[in-house]
Amino acid sequence: MSAKHKQEQNILWHTLDIDKIKEQLETDPAKGLTKAEASERLQKYGANELPSKAKKSVWIKFFKHFHDVLIYILLVAAVVTALMGHYIDTAVIFAVAFINACIGFFQENKAEQALEGIKKMLSLHANVLRDGERIEIDSQDVVPGDIVFLRAGNKIPADIRLIKADKLKIEESALTGESTSVEKQTNVVDEDAVIGDRSNMAFSGTSIASGTGQGIVIATGRDTELGKISKSMAEVEQLQTPLLRQITQFGKQVAMTILVIAALMYGFGYLVRDYGPVELMLYVIGLAVAAIPEGLPAIVSIILAIGVQNMANRKAIVRNLPSVETLGAVTVICSDKTGTLTKNEMTVTSVITVEQHYEVTGTGYAPEGKITMDNKEVSMGEEPDLNELLRIVKTCNDASLRKDEDGHWKINGEPTEGCLITLAEKADKEIERFESISKIPFDSEHKYMAVLVENDGQKYIYVKGAPDRLFSMAESGNSGDSKFDRNQWEQHVKELAEHGLRVIGAGYKKVSSDVEEIHHEDIETGVEMVGLAGIIDPPREEAISAIRECKGAGITVKMITGDHKDTAVAIGKMMGIGDGELALEGKDINNMTDEELEHVVEKYDVFARTSPEHKLRLVKALQKLGHVCAMTGDGVNDAPALKRADIGVAMGIKGTEVSKDAAEMVLVDDNFETIVNAVEEGRRVYNNLKKTILFILPTNGAQAFLIMASILFGLAMPITPVQILWVNMVIAITLSLALAFERLEDCAMELPPRPMKTPLLSGYYIFRIIFVSILIGGGTLAFSMELINRGYDQAVVQTITLHTIVILQLFHLFNCRSEHSFAFNKRFFSNKAAFIVSGILLVLQAGILYLPFMNTLFGTTPLGWEYWLIPMVLGAAVFTIIEVEKWITRIIIKSRNKDEVIC
Incomplete structure (x- = not known):
């Protein structure tokens, strides 16, 4: 970028007069640029288009879902088992990691299209002056210094300093948020004027509502205001969501804990218990696989996906x-x-005439509502001043009202004029719209519009516009009309303005029957003030x-x-x-x-x-x-x-x-109200995610407890790595899913938002996870040791251990459906999914126990009916103990703060 180009970027063009701009950009409004100059500038400034951003390949998007420290540990375990010849374990571990990546990829593969959307706003063609001739060129060939012609319906091809503006109005709401089209002029503007107040500028991507104009291009492509937004978007750091930050931090903490414990257990087993290196490595791999909640990424994605579906059903995509x-x-x-x-639809809400003050119901352009006084609909036959005002604003008007194919009411023309048409349509009878004999269009200098009409042989000039202009017309030589009190009318304007209303005045002047054409001087005096209309973009x-x-x-x-x-x-x-x-x-x-x-x-x-x-x-x-x-x-x-x-x-x-x-x-x-629904859904999803973690981690904790206890006590491995993966995944794809369908607690929207630094696992959650892990792991270990003491085969012991952990977790699911309240409450049967997935889990357990190919793949053996009954009894005991713990916790919380809301 040249030094001059950088200097031009810092120039406040709206503060310079036209002669200085011509000098700075070396251009002539009478002739424009030569083709040679335009070509040279195109090389210098580049095409009038926004830079595109390189897109990531599909493969990069897919493999980034393996970028998780827990998955890294899992993949290392897979490699080690392969080197040791345990290929079934390797295949299952790789399959789990691949499935997790696929879920993440298909659920979150959304391409960034913001810059492409901005590009679509740019104009395709532009009318410019080159070598003294007006020609049409592609907008991408427009360069700084070009003289551009503007007319109604055009999109602005670049940022332009206006040198001519004839009744020029530009729709800038998409760029500035201004609800009405902006009237343009050519005089200099104050240095500190924000974009919406730079009335001598036309900006790329906006559109012309009415009038014509001419201007000098002062910026193209990335240097335009639209380009600055594009650049700003490209540079904006897209922050990780609170949940992702917490899960990332949680993953790192779990990984570090797993690695430290695995190293300590390996050292203890090798030095104290005299395990062989290969056998001990299998133990440690089993410990790592047991402790890793490898199903968690998948279940998080699934819970979020269900939340997405619920949002869509509530009108939020x-x-x-x-x-x-x-x-x-x-x-x-x-x-x-x-x-x-x-609503972004201008609406008349108040009307003031000489004698009365009226309220108008209904919002938007739909002609649905009434004109009322003292909460009663007024009759036009009884309100001659109101009737006259409606005739004026409907006749002195270039807009029209229509209903589109979708049943929405739309206007053709200026929003301010459109809402006046809607006002007239709300009357209790048809308001006449007289044919215009002669017209004075609205312009920024005079700030009013006037039309000549004939009614019952009498000719009138109807006029509407800025109240102060009409007040001056009514006050000057007002045919002896003593009723006009400017102070009173100005007080009415002030009252309306204080309520955020834009005020339009309406009046008329009688003229002789031989008048066929009107001019500004015809209505400088003698206008009779009829009333005011207060307009607002309604909430x-x-x-x-x-x-x-x-x-x-x-x-x-x-x-x-x-x-x-x-x-x-x-x-x-x-x-x-x-x-x-x-x-x-x-x-x-x-x-x-x-x-x-x-x-x-x-x-x-x-x-x-x-x-x-x-x-x-x-x-x-x-x-x-x-x-x-x-x-x-x-x-x-x-x-x-x-x-x-x-x-x-x-x-x-x-x-x-x-x-x-x-x-x-x-x-x-x-609908802004949909955001409240989204907040509710967001809180429900987060609560259910926490419940899921509270439920799923004791599975990992219990299995890790079993393996550590085996190493510490010198016992045979109670469960193999591939069986551990089965337990983790079968619970993740069945029982954990049930919590995704839990309803929002009744009191959740009475609580303040959780602080940003709130950890994913509170102190109480950590206690619960450790408590339940020891409860399930300890109970299972005691049962397994009893079987070993009775001389059961190791394969049978491992199968019973696997089965017991799964059944105990099934009972624990119903503990986790509410964080503190009693499980058997009025909402116990509200979540049908909890009962459906429980049935599916039992079917899958039957499969791993009794299907021969499953026995081969996972090293299990068929069990008798009593080994279903004993885990059920243990599960009921675990369920009862946890419910007692929740009851004690509620008492402790209430004793600390009686006003605290407990969900």
């Missing part, structure tokens, strides 16, 4: 499995306003309820929007976000260091006039303070923050492809 659980840990939801908390009613539920669950909701401060504060107050007064603006964030932002980010819940960089900084600041952060949004401007957040949540209906591809979760119905 999750693109990444661990993200299901992450919402359960969220402490802050940073939400975009437009289209997320609000979603269900979102208000959802925010209330989030607060009950200890989750803070913060609103981050590109809208103006007053609007943001008013909407926030309506939704229960913030105190209705405090809000931090983008320009304030610009003046803060990251450290300063961290000090204030928790104080404010409403952030206004923000840019993509601000959203990203806010998310980072919250994460730095230890928050688990969710970010919702629907625009391109939300994409970097969506990607950086612990979980990004995009809107499915109105969201851009960029936001959907950057997010981990997409709300199918654009």
Whole structure:
């Protein structure tokens, strides 16, 4: 990159006048660039396109699922058994590792498409001036200095400094979050203006709503605002979810523990018990295989996949499995306003005429609702001023209303004009729309629109626009109309604005019957003020309820929007976000260091006039303070923050492809309330994962206890490595799955989010795992030693040991369905899966005991019926002891804190 190119990147183009820009970019608006200059600049700046990111191969994606320290130990064990000639053990161990990798690969293989989604937003063609001629070129050939022509319907091909703007309005909501199209002009703008306030700029990827314009290209490709977002997304570090961080840490701790214990046991067995090296190695391999919860990665993936399916049934599509659980840990939801908390459909909610104040029900563009006064629907026949106002706003209007194939009401035209059409349709009778004889279109200089119409032989000029402009018209030479009180009308405007409403005024002027054409000077005086309409992008009613539920669950909701401060504060107050007064603006964030932002980010819940960089900084600041952060949004401007957040949540209906591809979760119905459902599901998944670990680890602990005891006491190996793998996998694919279907405890949404540093295994969980491991392992060891003392063959003893551990775990499953409460409660029969998988387990156990090929593969022998009965009795005893332990634990917890909620 040349020094000049770097210098140009730092220029604040919106602060420069047009002559300086022409000089800086060496271009002439009358002739444009020459073909030679354009070619040279194309070489210098590169094509006007965004860089693509190299994709990982399928094989790399597959083999990364072997990248787990526990799997490494398992693979080493497989290699050692192969070298020792135990090929069946080797094959089974490799098969287990391969199955785990396949589950992870097929469940989590989601390609990153965010950058591709951004590319689709770019314009395909551009009209430029080259060698004094207007020509159409591919947008990728546009270069800085090009003179570009703009008209309604175009997508902006690059970042442009406007030099001409004729009634030019640009739809920028996807980039800035601004809910209405932005009116453009050519004058310089203040240096500290955020993107949404740079009214002399047109940005790549946005679209022209109306009017025409002309401008000088000041940035292309990666240097545009859209390109900066793309670059920001590529550079954003995508954080591991809390669950993955915990499981990774847990895996390392288990691995280190296994290696230390295995080394100590090998040394003890070799030096003290005089085992042979080969025999002892088999013991140690058995110990490692016993202690490794190799079924855990698979069962975690399966539980998360079930959570994904449940989410889909509740209108939330999750693109990444661990993200299901992450919402359960969220402490802050940073939400975009437009289209997320609000409908992104302008709505008239209040109407004020000379005599009356009316309320309007219904939201959005659907003509469903009523115009009321004192909670009663008004009759147009009894309200002549209201009737006149509706005729004015419907006639002095270029928009139209239609219903699409899906039954949704849409507008053609400006959102502000569209909502006025909807207002007229809510009247209790048909409102006339007069034919326009002559029209003065809306423009930024005059801030109003006017039409000449005829009604019963009398001609009128209907006018609507900015209230202050109409007030001046009504106040100046108002035909002796003494009823007009500007102070009173301005007070009405203030009242509406304080509620976050955008205000439109309406009035008319009678003219003689010979008038056929109107001009601005025709309505500078003599206009009679009829009324005001208060317009807002209304909050979603269900979102208000959802925010209330989030607060009950200890989750803070913060609103981050590109809208103006007053609007943001008013909407926030309506939704229960913030105190209705405090809000931090983008320009304030610009003046803060990251450290300063961290000090204030928790104080404010409403952030206004923000840019993509601000959203990203806010998310980072919250994460730095230890928050688990969710970010919702629907625009391109939300994409970097969506990607950086612990979980990004995009809107499915109105969201851009960029936001959907950057997010981990997409709300199918654009309903903020769905996030609350997702939080519930996330908490359910996490609770069930913990229950699964609480259930499955005693299996490993019991088997490891058996082998260590055998080495310590000099006994024969009570269970072989391949039999250990059978126990681990058969429990993982049957009993462990039952816990994935457990319902959320009734009190779970009354608890605050778990702290980010909460370990996967609490002190109580570690105690329970050790306690149950000793209980199951000790009981099984005592039973096995009794059989050995009676002279049973080793193969029979090993088979009975395998069978006993499995049956004891079957009983333990019902202990784990609730963490502290009594197993036989009102929800005992609520999880049918627990009983189904129990039956499947018994069938599989029958198979390994009585099918000849299974006997050969796993070294088992058939058993008599009494060896089913004895493990059942032992299982019932273990179940009872654990229930007594849970009862004692409940008493201890309550004695420490009587107000603590116990689920």
